[in-house]
Amino acid sequence: MPQVQKALEYVRANRDSFMNRYLDLLSIPSVSTLPENRQDVQKNALWLAGQLRGIGATRVDVIETPGHPIVYGERLDAPGKPTLLVYGHYDVQPADPLDEWQSDPFKPEIRGQNVYARGASDMKGSLMAFIMAAEAVARQGRAGAPMPVNLKFLLEGEEEIGSTHLPEFISSHRDLLKADAVVNCDGTISGPDLPSITYALRGLAYFELEVRGPRQDLHSGIFGGSIANPAQVLSELIAGMHDADGRVTLPGFYDKVRPLDEAERAALARLPTTDGQWIAMTGSPALCGEKGYTTLERVGARPTLEVNGIVSGFTGEGAKTVLPAKAMAKISMRLVADQDPADVYGQLQAYVESHAPDTVTWEVRELSRGPGAIMSRDSVAMKAAVAALAETFGVEPVFRREGGSVPVVGHMQQELGLDSIMLGFGLPDDNIHGPNEKQHLPTLLKGIEAYVRFLERLGA
Numbered sequence: 001m002p003q004v005q006k007a008l009e010y011v012r013a014n015r016d017s018f019m020n021r022y023l024d025l026l027s028i029p030s031v032s033t034l035p036e037n038r039q040d041v042q043k044n045a046l047w048l049a050g051q052l053r054g055i056g057a058t059r060v061d062v063i064e065t066p067g068h069p070i071v072y073g074e075r076l077d078a079p080g081k082p083t084l085l086v087y088g089h090y091d092v093q094p095a096d097p098l099d100e101w102q103s104d105p106f107k108p109e110i111r112g113q114n115v116y117a118r119g120a121s122d123m124k125g126s127l128m129a130f131i132m133a134a135e136a137v138a139r140q141g142r143a144g145a146p147m148p149v150n151l152k153f154l155l156e157g158e159e160e161i162g163s164t165h166l167p168e169f170i171s172s173h174r175d176l177l178k179a180d181a182v183v184n185c186d187g188t189i190s191g192p193d194l195p196s197i198t199y200a201l202r203g204l205a206y207f208e209l210e211v212r213g214p215r216q217d218l219h220s221g222i223f224g225g226s227i228a229n230p231a232q233v234l235s236e237l238i239a240g241m242h243d244a245d246g247r248v249t250l251p252g253f254y255d256k257v258r259p260l261d262e263a264e265r266a267a268l269a270r271l272p273t274t275d276g277q278w279i280a281m282t283g284s285p286a287l288c289g290e291k292g293y294t295t296l297e298r299v300g301a302r303p304t305l306e307v308n309g310i311v312s313g314f315t316g317e318g319a320k321t322v323l324p325a326k327a328m329a330k331i332s333m334r335l336v337a338d339q340d341p342a343d344v345y346g347q348l349q350a351y352v353e354s355h356a357p358d359t360v361t362w363e364v365r366e367l368s369r370g371p372g373a374i375m376s377r378d379s380v381a382m383k384a385a386v387a388a389l390a391e392t393f394g395v396e397p398v399f400r401r402e403g404g405s406v407p408v409v410g411h412m413q414q415e416l417g418l419d420s421i422m423l424g425f426g427l428p429d430d431n432i433h434g435p436n437e438k439q440h441l442p443t444l445l446k447g448i449e450a451y452v453r454f455l456e457r458l459g460a
């Protein structure tokens with residue numbers, strides 16, 4: 001494939017230009033949550049629009065939302081070839097605690113093989129790498145020859161604050177965003193020598209469960225023993241939400257859970273993470289979880305239920321003999337394909353209905369919901385990504401399931417009917433969201449090459 005070689009040569013010849021632009025991008029403090037950085041986020045959107053024009057995008061829009069702008073760009077001059085929708089975000093987390101940074105978070109500094117700056121890994125590195133790859137493919141050696149694929153870019157400035165306005169934008173722009181495949185550049189690989197592709201993400205259902213007893217807090221000496229204590233009732237309800245095997249007891253909770261097949265289990269077993277590392281990483285004395293599954297299966301392929309917080313009664317200093325009037329817990333479930341977050345609400349209701357005593361009243365409030373997602377491992381786009389990683393790193397990528405949620409992936413699946421290929425080049429120890437965020441430069445340079453090969457293969 002001479003085109004690929006020419007594009008790769010372009011990448012090598014333009015490494016300095018790439019680095020300069022990457023460092024420029026890192027110097028813009030596009031912190032989406034802080035009002036004082038509003039102008040910087042705007043500036044970043046315009047800066048990116050310029051980059052998209054640089055790769056020959058014929059339409060580039062910086063679209064205002066009630067929050068931060070969405071940058072849309074397209075280059076559709078590859079008739080008969082697939083259209084790839086590229087997702088990325090250009091906003092970053094706040095940098096604090098500032099005194100824990102070794103260098104200014106918005107004055108990128110190269111130390112050893114890494115560049116240190118807020119957003120270096122999450123995700124300005126992979127975003128710039130993809131733009132560089134598209135530029136290499138577009139400019140090198142084509143001389144009138146068509147692009148291997150059509151490109152559409154969807155870049156948001158609100159990912160770090162929950163993608164407030166993106167779902168609505170996607171739902172109302174289905175035609176604009178029509179594509180054959182999505183590449184989501186917001187991701188990591190398992191190690192500098194171990195490329196990986198995340199093909200499953202968990203969803204989330206989040207609730208408050210409030211248990212109420214007497215009209216107001218009571219004297220525990222006068223009333224204790226005659227009135228049910230909401231804190232105790234809530235505790236018993238929570239304790240009953242798992243059985244002795246670590247399974248969630250909400251009725252019907254596992255009905256739609258897609259089981260792991262043997263090939264998947266074998267693939268997950270190839271990942272290098274050990275239980276010992278998991279213990280060291282968390283500082284917890286021992287591991288726990290659903291019987292019959294490994295740690296990585298538990299966090300990636302099985303749904304879970306967690307208590308995120310409990311409030312009730314007197315929690316100040318010293319003693320106060322009170323029988324609290326109410327108790328509240330924040331409870332969330334991480335969901336896997338094909339669980340429906342709306343079903344889970346009903347399951348929690350049904351569980352409390354059948355277990356709560358009539359000495360209290362209760363209420364379940366839903367705070368948020370998002371579906372999990374699982375992507376086909378043998379689509380054309382996935383095969384192109386696997387081959388691109390294998391050629392670039394010299395080793396077959398491993399398939400990985402992730403315990404966290406990336407809501408945009410589920411939204412795109414639901415609204416556009418498209419699987420996302422998660423292809424990004426951060427590393428697990430990049431300190432994203434923390435002080436001294438870094439990006440490993442050799443990995444990022446390989447990332448550009450992998451994106452080039454991915455684009456060429458997708459069009460082949």
Ligand SMILES: [Zn+2]
Nearest residue numbers: 122123159186
């Ligand atoms: Zn990110």
